[in-house]
Amino acid sequence: MNIDTQLIEHMMNPKNYGSFENADTEGMGKNPENGEKVVIYLKVGKDEEQPYIEDIRFQAIGCTTTIVAGSMLTEEAKELNFNGVRNLIAATMNLLERLPAEDAACSEMVALALKAAIDTYEARVKEHDYPIITYHVSNSCMPKEQKG
Numbered sequence: 001m002n003i004d005t006q007l008i009e010h011m012m013n014p015k016n017y018g019s020f021e022n023a024d025t026e027g028m029g030k031n032p033e034n035g036e037k038v039v040i041y042l043k044v045g046k047d048e049e050q051p052y053i054e055d056i057r058f059q060a061i062g063c064t065t066t067i068v069a070g071s072m073l074t075e076e077a078k079e080l081n082f083n084g085v086r087n088l089i090a091a092t093m094n095l096l097e098r099l100p101a102e103d104a105a106c107s108e109m110v111a112l113a114l115k116a117a118i119d120t121y122e123a124r125v126k127e128h129d130y131p132i133i134t135y136h137v138s139n140s141c142m143p144k145e146q147k148g
Contacts, residue, residue, distance in 0.1 A: 006072075014067050016074040018057045025124060027116025028134040029109035031141060036062040036106075038070055038113040044121055051121065052081040058113065062106060063141075069107040073114060082118055089115050096139070105141035112137065 023041035030037040038060045045054035056078050058070040073092065077085050092111045096104035112135035123130040 011064055011068050011071075014071040016057050016071065016078070017059065017067070019059055020055070020057055023057075025117050025121035026132055027113050027118065027120050028132060029111070029113030029116060029137065030134050031062075031105060031109055031137045033137075033140055036060070036066060036109065036141075038062065038066060038109050040070075040074070040110075040113040040117045042117050042121065047081075050081050050083065053077050053079060053085060058110070060110075062109065065103075065106040066109060069110040073107070073110050077114060082122075085114065085118055101139040102141050105137050105139040108137045108139050 019039070020041045020043060024044040026039055026041045028037055028039050038058055041057045041059075042053055043055040044051045046052075056074045058074050060066045060070055073088070076088055080088060089111050092107065096108050096111075116133040116135050120130065120133045123133065
């Protein structure tokens with residue numbers, strides 16, 4: 001399947017969209033500029049070494065690019081241990097540095113929501129009632145010529 005076909009598939013039939021009734025953790029990525037946000041919900045499995053993503057869901061208030069990025073990133077993250085997820089997030093952020101800011105903002109929001117979900121999980125291991133962590137995008141989704 002070529003990349004265009006994959007993108008269309010994720011756009012038309014987003015994978016992992018929704019939430020869990022009893023998620024082990026959640027995290028939010030937010031764009032304060034326009035109010036768009038992504039929440040990622042995790043079911044966390046545990047093995048001898050470290051936690052891993054047993055299952056994952058996301059919900060978004062955002063554009064089609066956000067939904068496609070959410071579908072693709074959650075598919076990649078499923079069944080990875082937390083170190084693997086951190087590597088996936090770092091690789092995603094490195095790729096986004098090569099794009100214009102307005103093209104990177106939506107995918108950055110999804111990656112930050114995933115990071116927030118893991119960070120929230122780890123904080124709740126120490127303090128059960130720790131609130132959901134939210135990270136804000138650093139990229140602007142408005143093209144430079146449209147900014148005031």
